[in-house]
Amino acid sequence: MKKPQIVLTAALVTALLTPQAALAASDTDTIFIPGIPISEENTTDTTDTTKTTNTTVEEKPETTNTDTLNNDNTLYNGRDYVILTPNSKTANFNGTATESPAPYIKNGTSMLPLRFICQDILKANVNWNNTTKTVQVDKNALSVKIDLKKGTVISDGKTYPMTVKPELKNNTTYIPLRLLAELFNCQVNFDSATKKITVILPVAVPQIPPVAYVQFNAITAGQALDYMDTSYDPSGLNIIKREWQVINNGVTTSGNNIAALTKKLNQGTYTIRYRVQNSQKLWSDWQETSLIILKNEAPVITTFNINTTKPQIGQDVDFSYTTQNESWESITAVSWSFSWEEDGTTITKNYKPRAFFKPGENTVTLKVQDAFGNWSEPASLEVNISSKITATEAEYRFTNLLKGDLYLNMAKVNFNLLDTANMINFAIEPVTQLFSDNPEKVYRYGVLYKDTAQGNIRLHYYHENIMTEPMKIYTLVHNTSDVPVTITIGKVASAGPTRVSLQLGTKLGENYFNASPSGKTITLAPDGKYLLNPGIRAMKTNEVEAALIDVYASSPVTFVTVAMSDAMNYKDYTYLYQLEREISHTRGTFLNGNMNMTFELNSNKAEKIILGRADAHENYSGIGIDATTGNEAKNLGNYGVLHTITITAETRTGILVNPRGSIFQGVLCWNGEIRPISAMGYMRNNREAAAIGIIEAGETVTITYMTPDGSDSPMLLVAIPADLWNEY
Numbered sequence: 259m260k261k262p263q264i265v266l267t268a269a270l271v272t273a274l275l276t277p278q279a280a281l282a283a284s285d286t287d288t289i290f291i292p293g294i295p296i297s298e299e300n301t302t303d304t305t306d307t308t309k310t311t312n313t314t315v316e317e318k319p320e321t322t323n324t325d326t327l328n329n330d331n332t333l334y335n336g337r338d339y340v341i342l343t344p345n346s347k348t349a350n351f352n353g354t355a356t357e358s359p360a361p362y363i364k365n366g367t368s369m370l371p372l373r374f375i376c377q378d379i380l381k382a383n384v385n386w387n388n389t390t391k392t393v394q395v396d397k398n399a400l401s402v403k404i405d406l407k408k409g410t411v412i413s414d415g416k417t418y419p420m421t422v423k424p425e426l427k428n429n430t431t432y433i434p435l436r437l438l439a440e441l442f443n444c445q446v447n448f449d450s451a452t453k454k455i456t457v458i459l460p461v462a463v464p465q466i467p468p469v470a471y472v473q474f475n476a477i478t479a480g481q482a483l484d485y486m487d488t489s490y491d492p493s494g495l496n497i498i499k500r501e502w503q504v505i506n507n508g509v510t511t512s513g514n515n516i517a518a519l520t521k522k523l524n525q526g527t528y529t530i531r532y533r534v535q536n537s538q539k540l541w542s543d544w545q546e547t548s549l550i551i552l553k554n555e556a557p558v559i560t561t562f563n564i565n566t567t568k569p570q571i572g573q574d575v576d577f578s579y580t581t582q583n584e585s586w587e588s589i590t591a592v593s594w595s596f597s598w599e600e601d602g603t604t605i606t607k608n609y610k611p612r613a614f615f616k617p618g619e620n621t622v623t624l625k626v627q628d629a630f631g632n633w634s635e636p637a638s639l640e641v642n643i644s645s646k647i648t649a650t651e652a653e654y655r656f657t658n659l660l661k662g663d664l665y666l667n668m669a670k671v672n673f674n675l676l677d678t679a680n681m682i683n684f685a686i687e688p689v690t691q692l693f694s695d696n697p698e699k700v701y702r703y704g705v706l707y708k709d710t711a712q713g714n715i716r717l718h719y720y721h722e723n724i725m726t727e728p729m730k731i732y733t734l735v736h737n738t739s740d741v742p743v744t745i746t747i748g749k750v751a752s753a754g755p756t757r758v759s760l761q762l763g764t765k766l767g768e769n770y771f772n773a774s775p776s777g778k779t780i781t782l783a784p785d786g787k788y789l790l791n792p793g794i795r796a797m798k799t800n801e802v803e804a805a806l807i808d809v810y811a812s813s814p815v816t817f818v819t820v821a822m823s824d825a826m827n828y829k830d831y832t833y834l835y836q837l838e839r840e841i842s843h844t845r846g847t848f849l850n851g852n853m854n855m856t857f858e859l860n861s862n863k864a865e866k867i868i869l870g871r872a873d874a875h876e877n878y879s880g881i882g883i884d885a886t887t888g889n890e891a892k893n894l895g896n897y898g899v900l901h902t903i904t905i906t907a908e909t910r911t912g913i914l915v916n917p918r919g920s921i922f923q924g925v926l927c928w929n930g931e932i933r934p935i936s937a938m939g940y941m942r943n944n945r946e947a948a949a950i951g952i953i954e955a956g957e958t959v960t961i962t963y964m965t966p967d968g969s970d971s972p973m974l975l976v977a978i979p980a981d982l983w984n985e986y
Contacts, residue, residue, distance in 0.1 A: 337445075338459040340379050342370070343452075351379065359430040361455070367422045368435040368448075368455065372404075380442060380459065386431075393424075393431060398465070398538045402441050404433065413441060466492045470534045470542040479524050479554035480630030481586060483517055489534045489542070499535035503544075504528055525553040556632035557583035562624055562639050569641070572613050572649030574658075579637070583628050591627035596620050596641075607664070609938045613654055616668040617645040652978055652986035655949040656912035662937030665914055665947040671986060673916045673947065673976045679857045679865040679905075684875050687714075689851025691880070691898050694719040694819040696845035697837055700729060703826070704837040706819040709847045709885035710738070712811045716851045717790065718898035719819045720804040720967045723755075728796035729821050731803055732828040734789050736816045737782035743815045745782070748775040748808030752794055755801035759968030760923045760940050762802055767925040767966055770806045771932050782815070787829050796824040804967045806898060836886050846891025848882035852900045859953075861909040864978045864986070869903075869963060870895045870971035871918070895971025903961040903975070907953040910980040914947040919970020926950070927962035940969075947976060 341350035342361050349358040356378075359371035372393060376382040382397035393404045403412040409423035424433045435455070439446050445458040468491040475484040489497055502516045506528055513519050520528070528549045533542045562579045569575045581589055594610035598620045614620055620641045626634045648654075655663050692715065694707035699722045706721065723729040737743045751770035753762045780788050790807050797803055809817075820831045839845060855875070857867060868874040872894075880893030893899070905913075915926075915935045923940035925932050928951050936948040953959050965971045978986055 334458050337461055338379075339456055340375070340459075341454055341456045343454050344368070349374075359428070359432075362432070363453075364425075365422065369422075369425065369432040370435055372424070372431040372433050375457070376442075379457070382442075397442065400441070404431075404437075406431065411437060411441070464493070465538055465540055467540040468492070468495070468497060468534050468536045468542045470532050470545040472530070472532050472545065472547060474530065474547060474549045476550040476552060478552045478584060480628075481554075481584070483520060483549075485516075489532075491536045493536075495536040495538060497534045498537050498539075501533050501535075501541075503531040504549075505531070520549065520551075523551050525551055527551075554587075554628070554630045554632060555584065557581050557589060557626050557628045557634045559624060559626060559634050559637040562637040564622070564639060564641055567642075568644050569614060570644045570646040570648045571615055571617065572647060572651065572654045574613055575611065575641075577610070577622065577624070577639070579624060579626075581626055581634070587629050589626045590629050593625040593627070593633075594623070596622045607666070607938065609664070612658070612660075613649075614641070614643045615651045615654070615666060617643050619643075650984050650986060652912060652983040656952055656978075656980070656983055659949060659952060660937065661950065662934035663949045664936055664938040664941070665949055667945050667947060669986070670945055672945075673864075673866060673914070673974055674918060674944070676864050676866040676974075676976065677860075679859055679867050679977060681855060681857055681875065683854065683856035685854045686850045686877075687852035687854065688849070689714045689716055689900075691716045691718055691848045691851040691882075691893075692817055692819075693844050693846060693848065693893060693898055694721070695897070696843040697840045698722060698843040699724045699840075700821045700837070701725065702837070703729070703821050703823060704834045705831060705886075706731070706821055706837055707845055707886065708816060708818045708836070710814050710816045711847065712814045714851070715809045715811060715817065716898060716900075717807040717809065717817055717819070718805070720802070720897075721821070722759075722802040723797040723799055723821075726799055728798055728824050730794070730796045730824050730826075731791075731805075731819065731821055732789060732831070733791045733805065733807060733817070733819045734787055734828050734831070735780075735782065735809070735811075736818055737784055737786045738816050739814065740784050741813070742784070742786075743782050744812045745780050745788075745815065746810040747778045747780070747790070748810065749773040750776060750790070750805075750807050752791060752803070752805040754803035755795065755797040756803075757801055759802050760921065760966075762804055763966035763968035764924050764934070766804045766806065767964055768932055770964065771925065771927050771962065775808070789828050802968070806964075839884070839887065844891065844893050844897065845886070846882040846884040846893070848880035848891070848893050848899075850877075850880045850896070850899060852902070853878075853896075854902045854904075856904045857906070859905060859907045859911055859977050859979075861907070861911075861979055861981075864976065864982055866916075867903065867905075867975040867977070869901060869973050869975065870965045895965050897965045897967060897971065899964065901961075901963045903963065904958060905953060905961065905975075905977070906958040907955065907977070907979075909955045911953045912978050912980065912983065913950045913953065914974075914976040914978070915950050916944065916947040916974040916976050917941050917970065918944045918972035918974060920944075922966075922969045922973060924964075924966030924969055927960075929959055930962075935966075935973075950975075953977075 338352055344363050345360050347357055347360045349356045358374045361370045373384050376395050377384045380397060382395050385394045391406045395402045404424055406424050406426065409420050411418045411420060420434060422434045424431055443460040447456040468489060470489045472485055472487045477484055491497060500514055502513055502519055504511045504519045511519055529546060530549050531544045531546050533544045535541045558581065560580045560582050565576045595606055595608045596611045597604050597606040620643060622639045622641055623636050625636045651665060655665055690711045690713060692707060692709055692711065701724055717733050719731060719733060721731055735745055749770060751766060751773045753766035753769060756762050782788060791805055818831055820834060859865060872879045880896055882891045884891040921940050921942060924935045926935060933950055
């Protein structure tokens with residue numbers, strides 16, 4: 259009597275072997291499918307005498323045609339098949355004897371040669387990664403990754419463990435039969451009498467491409483797209499990818515997100531090309547259609563009013579307005595300004611006024627911007643200010659303190675004529691500053707500044723690229739000695755590249771005050787070089803960049819600031835020439851990097867504290883040496899010098915910042931809090947000021963300040979006791 263054989267149909271395999279169950283279950287001799295060799299084989303017979311116990315799933319009479327070759331595959335309904343015998347190098351493929359690495363049985367698990375089955379029989383693509391010890395098998399839309407080290411399989415983004423790991427024998431990778439049957443939809447017949455395994459390949463599915471079809475409705479520029487996508491796959495497969503092309507004046511832009519591709523399009527008719535890909539990775543033909551975009555109309559200010567008809571000096575005012583715009587689109591920005599006539603000249607300030615401080619006519623102007631970027635036409639409102647006084651400007655600014663609020667100084671007080679506050683202590687800390695600001699406008703590649711220093715050092719540069727090519731500013735340390743040198747990096751701050759120098763100076767101050775010392779220690783061997791400002795992009799033409807870098811050097815070491823192309827290596831700076839000085843701007847090594855100043859204020863009068871000007875104190879302005887020429891150098895304005903100013907007030911006192919140059923904008927720290935010097939934009943003349951803070955009676959505050967790069971240097975801290983606010 260013949261022994262019963264186990265026949266696993268495709269349906270039964272699918273039912274029994276879900277990925278989780280199939281790959282985790284015990285793999286006794288019920289299913290067996292060929293694996294794939296990783297490289298050319300030179301195999302020898304592998305004999306495994308391990309006994310297995312058959313598990314009967316479905317008993318049927320033993321199939322024939324397994325012991326002899328049979329070239330009639332109609333037996334399997336026209337499907338391709340392969341018959342393999344454990345420990346035999348000969349396989350039967352559609353009735354033809356084919357050489358194959360010998361399969362074997364291990365611990366009741368049938369192990370098949372991976373490359374032979376997948377590449378030669380299934381016609382899949384097989385790729386071996388020797389570094390990661392993984393095998394990638396791709397067949398149409400199916401992608402399987404087998405990790406030999408971990409014993410896992412990744413399919414459709416999911417990871418499945420295997421109780422029997424794949425093995426590499428005689429340069430051939432073997433995998434469990436279950437894995438192959440489950441992942442590649444093969445039908446497996448196992449003859450328990452002869453131990454022969456018949457693998458019946460899946461029916462080939464005709465590869466019919468999907469069809470792309472989309473229709474757009476007209477929209478307004480800036481509006482969300484309105485379209486219907488009825489793309490489909492004739493075989494019922496999933497659409498997995500989409501690709502779009504937008505053609506505008508002969509220029510084609512491609513991507514997989516049509517909303518992003520059309521977001522900034524203006525009014526017009528655009529050609530849209532579209533295709534889709536199915537799960538078999540077949541692309542459809544391109545479909546071409548049109549997208550009509552209508553004009554986005556600018557918003558309109560329909561009403562604009564003030565809350566009082568004739569406000570008094572120093573009285574709070576507010577405004578209301580309404581707009582008209584597309585119903586689906588929001589207003590994203592509002593622009594305010596107000597202006598008045600003064601000595602035959604129109605003075606304009608670009609912010610929303612909170613109060614007015616001069617009687618007469620003022621014009622308040624308003625504009626709004628929609629989400630598409632359209633600005634409305636300006637709406638203007640004439641405001642007549644009464645001569646009655648609710649509050650002086652000092653009373654208003656300090657009582658309703660907005661840090662950095664612009665003090666217009668309508669009374670035209672010359673704060674420079676105030677008495678100087680009593681300085682009770684002045685000290686310079688031993689910090690060496692290497693300042694590179696010459697040539698400020700860099701006209702070619704070359705060395706900007708170079709000097710040797712040790713101890714506490716502050717590197718400071720401020721340069722503009724006036725070349726037509728991009729430029730990088732590198733600051734590096736170079737050990738030119740014969741012994742190792744150790745440096746420790748402190749604060750590192752940079753700003754730019756940008757075209758707006760005032761904003762750069764403000765940003766550099768913010769970044770420096772916010773920075774914490776790195777604490778990173780570098781030991782440089784003789785001739786070693788280390789870049790201190792990595793990661794800054796190249797400056798375009800007319801862009802400016804600045805940096806402040808604190809370093810401690812245990813021994814003398816050379817610091818270099820150099821202008822190079824983006825393609826050049828900073829280590830090759832020695833091949834560049836030293837750039838010549840221009841007439842103005844600062845370049846040199848200075849010893850007054852940190853200054854401490856202590857003041858006591860008088861409670862009976864307004865006073866000034868001078869910063870950034872030679873008359874602030876004896877030996878205040880930095881005098882140093884330009885190491886590239888050996889000539890004396892002056893840091894007029896003390897740029898890059900860290901001022902620590904301690905102020906004690908007997909009575910409640912308001913503090914203004916009053917610049918003495920032409921334009922000024924920056925920041926300072928008030929008891930460690932960063933505050934803007936003019937939150938309303940830069941100050942244009944030495945009459946204006948900014949309200950910075952209030953010192954309460956008996957309080958001591960510490961102000962930390964650096965002259966902002968890009969601004970005119972001199973400025974005053976103006977102290978006005980509260981009893982005198984009604985005079986200013």
